[in-house]
Amino acid sequence: MSFGRGCAIIPSVQVNGTVLRSRTLFVRSKGDDAWQRVLHELQPATREAAEAGFLETRWYPFDLLIDISSTADRMLGEGDMALCREMGRHSCGITLTTIHRLLLKFGNIGHLVDRAATAWRTQFDTGEIVVHERSNDLYVFELRRIPTPHRAHCSAITGWMERAAELSGEDEFELEEKCRALGHGYCMWTFKRRPMGLEI
Numbered sequence: 001m002s003f004g005r006g007c008a009i010i011p012s013v014q015v016n017g018t019v020l021r022s023r024t025l026f027v028r029s030k031g032d033d034a035w036q037r038v039l040h041e042l043q044p045a046t047r048e049a050a051e052a053g054f055l056e057t058r059w060y061p062f063d064l065l066i067d068i069s070s071t072a073d074r075m076l077g078e079g080d081m082a083l084c085r086e087m088g089r090h091s092c093g094i095t096l097t098t099i100h101r102l103l104l105k106f107g108n109i110g111h112l113v114d115r116a117a118t119a120w121r122t123q124f125d126t127g128e129i130v131v132h133e134r135s136n137d138l139y140v141f142e143l144r145r146i147p148t149p150h151r152a153h154c155s156a157i158t159g160w161m162e163r164a165a166e167l168s169g170e171d172e173f174e175l176e177e178k179c180r181a182l183g184h185g186y187c188m189w190t191f192k193r194r195p196m197g198l199e200i
């Protein structure tokens with residue numbers, strides 16, 4: 001079988017309308033004129049799509065997500081991606097249904113890492129979350145096959161995982177992040193359980 005070796009086309013990532021709707025809701029929650037302020041600063045193509053309204057049945061270019069997220073971070077936050085992290089936390093609350101929350105109550109961070117991998121496939125048409133380690137004390141997962149990773153997106157993933165860990169009652173984990181957009185070799189998140197009894 002041949003898989004078209006030598007094909008030089010880099011696949012562009014498409015994002016589901018649900019993710020863009022979630023970002024829009026987040027921005028609107030930041031004040032009466034927040035959405036108008038952000039909308040005004042968006043790239044023309046993003047603004048046009050946003051004004052038409054994002055549909056859950058449609059897929060949109062990844063660039064739109066980056067544009068909305070980083071513009072909001074600049075206009076409504078400090079421009080340091082902290083607001084993008086908050087967007088991920090907000091999105092987590094929407095993604096995790098009541099049933100998932102009940103499962104998380106039993107404190108199983110492994111379940112939420114699996115859940116993140118599944119959620120990825122419903123939200124993006126390219127790329128994948130690969131779980132490398134899944135034990136009681138260590139969870140490692142990597143984001144792969146994204147041609148152009150961006151901090152506005154990876155910060156949101158960090159926020160998503162952070163919030164999911166909180167909802168699961170697993171607050172004794174330390175989170176370490178590597179990101180290609182920061183010059184690291186890969187985008188990877190490591191949850192490590194803090195050693196007991198080391199508080200001074």
Ligand SMILES: [Zn+2]
Nearest residue numbers: 154179180187
């Ligand atoms: Zn990254």
